[in-house]
Amino acid sequence: MKVKVDGLGISATRRDPPVASGRPVIVALHGGxxxxxxxxxxxxxxxxxxxxxxxxGYPTVTFDRPGYGASAALPPEENTFERQAALLGAAIxxxxxxxxVLLVGHxxxxxxxxxxxxxxxxxxxxxxxxxxxxxxxxxxxxADELTDAAVSSGQEVVTVPPxxxxxxxxxxxxxxxxxxxxxxxxSYSPAPVVELVAAPRWAAEKLPxxxxxxxxxxxxxxxxxxxxxxxxxxxIEKFTAFFTAAPHIDASVMPAVGHSLDHHKAxxxxxxxxxxxxxxxxxxxxxx
Numbered sequence: 001m002k003v004k005v006d007g008l009g010i011s012a013t014r015r016d017p018p019v020a021s022g023r024p025v026i027v028a029l030h031g032g033x034x035x036x037x038x039x040x041x042x043x044x045x046x047x048x049x050x051x052x053x054x055x056x057g058y059p060t061v062t063f064d065r066p067g068y069g070a071s072a073a074l075p076p077e078e079n080t081f082e083r084q085a086a087l088l089g090a091a092i093x094x095x096x097x098x099x100x101v102l103l104v105g106h107x108x109x110x111x112x113x114x115x116x117x118x119x120x121x122x123x124x125x126x127x128x129x130x131x132x133x134x135x136x137x138x139x140x141x142x143a144d145e146l147t148d149a150a151v152s153s154g155q156e157v158v159t160v161p162p163x164x165x166x167x168x169x170x171x172x173x174x175x176x177x178x179x180x181x182x183x184x185x186x187s188y189s190p191a192p193v194v195e196l197v198a199a200p201r202w203a204a205e206k207l208p209x210x211x212x213x214x215x216x217x218x219x220x221x222x223x224x225x226x227x228x229x230x231x232x233x234x235x236i237e238k239f240t241a242f243f244t245a246a247p248h249i250d251a252s253v254m255p256a257v258g259h260s261l262d263h264h265k266a267x268x269x270x271x272x273x274x275x276x277x278x279x280x281x282x283x284x285x286x287x288x
Contacts, residue, residue, distance in 0.1 A: 031107025
């Protein structure tokens with residue numbers, strides 16, 4: 001389906017569980033160099049995130065963010081994370097109605113999810129699960145390599161070969177299944193260069209200011225083998241400390257996964273953790 005916000009067409013895919021359960025909608029925002037198919041890649045025995053959510057009675061809506069998949073692109077000068085948050089926040093209200101939703105975001109999608117949660121006029125949220133992003137991006141690592149390659153292309157939109165992306169997005173060979181790697185490649189996408197330039201600076205420039213305005217529970221997971229983010233205990237503590245108004249925050253590092261946590265053998269465990277968080281947020285909301 002398509003949602004129109006400020007004249008911009010934003011593509012969304014909804015999946016409802018086999019039997020209606022009355023559980024809240026989970027809205028998922030993908031990261032850079034992916035489409036919304038990121039959340040529907042069945043790379044573990046339990047299936048994709050969307051599969052597991054459906055099995056447990058949760059409806060899901062996965063968006064193609066502006067400039068990805070079937071969604072219209074923003075001009076580079078307008079394509080900020082704040083602008084995306086405003087557009088996607090309105091799109092979430094469109095698909096969720098008056099009901100509160102659980103927001104899931106990976107990497108840049110996690111940054112935008114937290115930006116939405118910090119908005120005073122944003123949609124009603126039960127909580128935010130942000131994976132593949134944290135408090136600090138070390139210089140000279142995978143993030144700089146992606147940025148340098150994007151800028152040197154001289155293009156507004158850059159395509160990174162799947163084989164090159166694998167080394168950044170995935171952990172060591174034993175952590176993922178080569179037999180289903182093609183499914184993960186199908187979720188890769190060209191990306192606006194302006195995003196890839198802004199992403200490594202976001203934690204330092206934006207997170208300290210917006211985190212204190214997040215007033216819903218926050219769940220955050222980084223992968224043990226993340227090639228982009230600092231996963232040290234100090235970095236996890238720093239991330240947690242920013243969220244002074246959140247009623248609950250759970251930040252951790254998950255073993256045996258790389259940056260794109262959902263595309264590893266251990267993904268099913270991550271999905272169960274996220275859906276347990278969704279259940280906890282629902283109970284917290286119901287108890288007032």
